[in-house]
Amino acid sequence: MQAHQRMLDPTPNGLHSGESPLLQTLGLTKRYGDFLANDSIDIDIWPKQIHALLGENGAGKSTLVKAIYGLIQPSAGEIRWQGQPIMLSGPSEARSRGIGMVFQHFSLFDNLTVAENVALGLDGKESFKDMSARLEQVSKTYGLPLDPKREVWQLSVGERQRIEIVRALMQDPKFLILDEPTAVLTPQEADQLFIVLERLKAEGRAILYISHKLEEVKRLCDTxxxxxxxxxxxTCNPRLETAASLARMMVGGEIKEVKAAAGRKTTVPRLVVNDLSLAPGEAHGVRLEHISFELKGGEILGIAGVAGNGQDELFAALSGERLSKDPGTVVIEGIAAGHLSITQRRKLGAAFVPEERLGHGTAPRMKLSENALLTGHAASGMVHHGFIDTAATLKTVDRATETFDVRKAKRDPEAASLSGGNLQKFIVGREILRNPAVLVVSQPTWGVDAGAAAVIRQALLDLATAGAAVLVTSQDLDELAEIADRIAVMFHGHLSAPLATADATREKLGLLMGGSSLEPKEAAHAVGA
Amino acid sequence: MQLVLEKRAERSNTIALVSPLIAIGLTIVTMTILFAILGKNPLLALHAYFIAPLTDSYSLQEIAVKATPLVMIAIGLSLCYLANAWNIGAEGQFLIGAVAGSWIAVKTQGTDAGPWVLPAMLVLAAAGGALYALIPAICKVKFGASEILTSLMLVYVADLFLDYLVRGPWRDPHGFNFPTTAEFDPVATVPLLIEGGRLHLGSIIALLVVAAAAILLGRTIKGFEIRVVGAAPRAARFGGFNSNQLVILTFAVSGALAGIAGIIEVAGPVGHLQPGISPGYGFTAIIVAFLGRLNPLGILIAGLFLALTFIGGEQAQIAMKIPLDVTKVFQGILLFYVLACDSLILYRFKLVLPNRQVARGTH
Incomplete structure (x- = not known):
């Protein structure tokens, strides 16, 4: 077991008020089968502290906070709360002790009101009326405006997050865990969140802040x-580190820098979207409204925006998973394709990489060679007279493995057995090896480790250099700044006019992501044809 | 101590092969207990069920004859199930196939029509079964009706339709009012493989169906389409495969195979159309499909095994007065264990020590 007289984690400015930390883990270990998700982790969290938890996907951040919040039981080690060892039977016990958590994925019912959702998360000892009054008071006190009577599906992602935060605050927690809270916010909304967090800290509460946005951590966190x-x-003081030194600690080495080839030339338009409007396919989906853009060969167009503003619907309309009545709305390589199936669009030279790797981009329980066939059957010589050429599918796997450094246990494993980064490299590789004229890719590096992300971004740049038109949808503004030539923003199913990346400051993009117009004089809804 | 199911990183191919054997083992254990409760000597009963039918040539042939419809239907069902289309109504498609094929036999009765009769009967039976299977398939695709319910309900419709025909328009005038058609002409009868034996041409057709299904699933893009639509519907749509078309196709194929099985049964071992031509082949074939891992070769083996239980059940009834319904109990228990054991392909059991002690151990 861990020695108890070990050095306490450094805390800047002697912030700790008592002798023992508010929360402490000693040698906390969590084992899943043969896999050590957490290996003897010691962490000290003091009152009045915003403590960042940094790490790549799969580093063990989620496992650690789940153990602290009582969602999973550690295999070994100990959690101490105000100096006393505790055994949490579940999240409700954690909440009753004063530990709150805001998850990255919200647990809200779309068809219930804000107040009803909050009531469901509380233990229900007070009347609904009292609870609603308290809800309004808490949201007012912390500057988190919410209308208790509105139904959740009408709210923006930022507002939904507010519900989760207010719900946590209504339990008056001493310690609040936030899992990647800014991933779904515009830069301006993130700034507002930071003011709230600073205030919670000033009140003497402790915050554990999970993120991989290093600039944000340097700005907000003391530890x-x-x-x-x-x-x-x-454990360090992030303000004394550089973003690069933090990244090195996270990755354990240097990250390869992504380089765009100089003098990339744009050629003819390869993907043109003309006044594309499409009703949502499912309840509470987003209607696409008069979307138009033109994408030339050699060019990368980035589409920014908070999740759920129509990016998924746009991807489905471009890929042909949803068809448009008017063929002219989507033009691929000069051919009207709005009415064509995804297979026919692939035959025109288009390739697609969806956001969801498992279950959408690949069949999880099928082999990589079969997943190569999934998108390659139309136009890659893998099928002769209805019969599968197994050698050709395996060759695609080998080529993708070699070109994009896909690491796997054997030659042809199931897709689900690969790590997120390696599977994404395979999927991107599978499409790029088809030499597409147009590549539409959604969240190319979401949940992918830094090394794989660099490989993927470089591959996209190289593809554009080779003359393809590349459309990248991403919530990561840094990623778009790194690879895109122009950036447009999606909001409520509308797509803004693209900005040249050099002009696309965080402030401008943030305004567009929040639905403001850059030129207030122009009519907000230009009426299309 | 706690027993938990833990997800495996990759599906276990070993368990996929062994799981039916575990299921058979567990079923035999359960049956032993059941025989003991019924007051029968379990060892003798098991011998009657599983060993005795394998010891004489007549029973061995009879096993192949019974396995023929089971395998043919189960192959069709496996295509449906792989594509996530739940055809439960093979029994009805079997009966309609038998009726459709018998139509020619009845109409050409005594006309000395020629050798085209049997092939025409097979074709018509396939068409009849396929069309009958298309009813639930189209209801599912067009209106979102649950194909499980509609296909099952159509079984009873088919059953009563056959009943009506053999009691009414198609009844043999010289049949002493028994509900049956006249005995089919030789040209309308499936030829025997061995003169004086039981084995008939249908068994060869079943083997050809197994081989064709193995090639379809393992080698062709259509087979891949069937597998991927069932395994990952969204990925299949991304791959450009249309799951609705596949529901139609797999239902039609399985209906056609069930229909052919139906006419072979009527024009072969039975020799005429009558109620009760099937001891539940269409339902037992569901067990055959799953016991055979939805794999053509596996289905062939599973079909022979379940045919053995039919023959064994008859022998146990004769020799030990064990009710024939025990065979159905046996088949039901077997399906239950097969499905239960299948969870071990993706999961494994693990003993977990309570971590309370571990956590307290720090002090």
Whole structure:
């Protein structure tokens, strides 16, 4: 077991008020089968502290906070709360002790009101009326405006997050865990959140802030604990580190820099979208409204925006998973394709990479060679007279493995057995090896480790250099700034006019992501044809 | 101590092969207990069920004859199930196939029509079964009706339709008012493989169907389409495969195979159309499909095994007065265990020590 007289984690400015930290883990270990998700992790969290938890996907951040919040039981080690060892039977016990958590994925019922959703998360000892009054009071006190009577499906993602935060605050937690809270916010909304968090800190509460946005962590947090491969690498003061040094600790080495080839030339328009409007396919989906853009060969167009503003619907309309009545709305390589199926669009030279890797981009329980066939059957010589050429599918797997450094246990494993980064490299590789004229890719590096992300971004740049038109949808503004030539923003199914990346400051993009217009004089809804 | 199911990183191919054997083992254990409760000597009963039918040539042939419809229907069903289309009504498609094929036999009765009769009967039976299977398929695709319910309900419709025909328009005038058609002409009868034996041409057709299904699923893009639509519907749509078309196709194929099985049964071992031509082949074939891992070769083996239980059940009834319904109990228990054991392909059991002690151990 861990020695108890070990050095306490450094805390800047002697912030700790008592002798023992508010929350402490000692040698916390979580084992899943043979896999050590958390390997003997020590972390000290003091009152009045915003403590960052940094690490790549799979580093063990989620496992650690789930153990602290009582969602999973550690395999070994101990959690201490105000100096006393505790055994949490579940999240409700954690909440009753004063530990709150805001998850990255909200647990809200779309068809219930804000107040009803909050009531469902509380233990229900007070009347609904009292609870609603308290809800309004808490939201007013912390500057988190919410209308308790509105139904959740009408709210923006930022507002939905507010519900989760207010719900957590209504339990008056001493310690609040936030899992990637800014992933779904515009830069301006993130700034507002930081003001709330600073205020909670000033009230003497502790915050554990999970993120991989390093600039944000440097700005907000006084302490940062970095995890890598389930182990704690270091605890440090992020303000004394550079973003690069933090990244090195997270990754455990240098990250290859992504380089765009100089003098990339744009050629003819390869993907043109003309006044595309499409009703949503499912309840509470987003209607696409008069979307138009033109994408030339050699060019990368980025589409920014908060999730759920129509990006998924746009992807489905471009890929042909949803068809448009008017063929002219989507033009691929000069051919009207709005009415064509995804297979026919692939035959025109288009390739697609969806956001969801497992279940959409690949069949999880099928082999990689079969998943190569999934998108390659139309136009890659893998099928002769209805019969599958197994050698050709395996060759695609081998080529993707070699070109994009896909790491796997055997030659042709099931898709689900690959790590997120390696599977994404395979999927991107599978499409790029088809030499597409147009590549539409959604969230190319979402949940992918930094090394794989660099490989994928470089591949997209190289593809554009080779003359393809590339459309990248991403919530990561840094990623778009790195690879895109122009950036447009989606909001409520509308697509803004693209900005040249050099002009696309975070402020401008943030305004567009929040639905404001850059030129207020122009009519907000230009009436299309 | 706690027993938990833990997800495997990759599906276990070993368990996929062994799981039916575990299921058969567990079924035999359960049956032993059941025989003991019924007051029968379990060892003798098991011998009657599983060993005795394998010891004489007549029973061995009879096993192949019974396995023929089971395998043919189960192959069709496996295509449906792989594509996530739940055809439960093969029994009805079997009966309609038998009726459709018998139509020619009845109409050409005594006309000395020629050798085209049997092939025409097979074709018409296939068409009849396929069309009958298309009713639930189209209801599912067009209106979102549950194909499980509609296909099952149509079984009873088919059953009563056949009943009506053999009691009414098609009844043999010289049949002493028994509900049956006249005995089919030789040209309308499936030829025997061995003169004086039981084995008939249908068994060869079943083997050809198995081989064709193995090639379809393993080698062709259509087979891949069937597998991917069932395994990952959204990925299949992304791949450009239309799941609705596939529901139609797999239902039609399985209906056609059930229909052919139906006419072979009527024009073969039975020799005429009558009620009760099937001891539940269409339902037992569901067990055959799953016991055979939805794999053509597996289905062939599973079909022979379940045919053995039919023959064994008859022998046990004769020799030990064990009710014939025990065979159905046996088949039901077997399906239950097969489905239960299948969870081990994706999961494994694990003993977990309570971590309370571990956590307390720090002090």
């Amino acid at each position: 940062a604990t970095i995890l890598r491969g389930g182990k704690k690498v270091d």
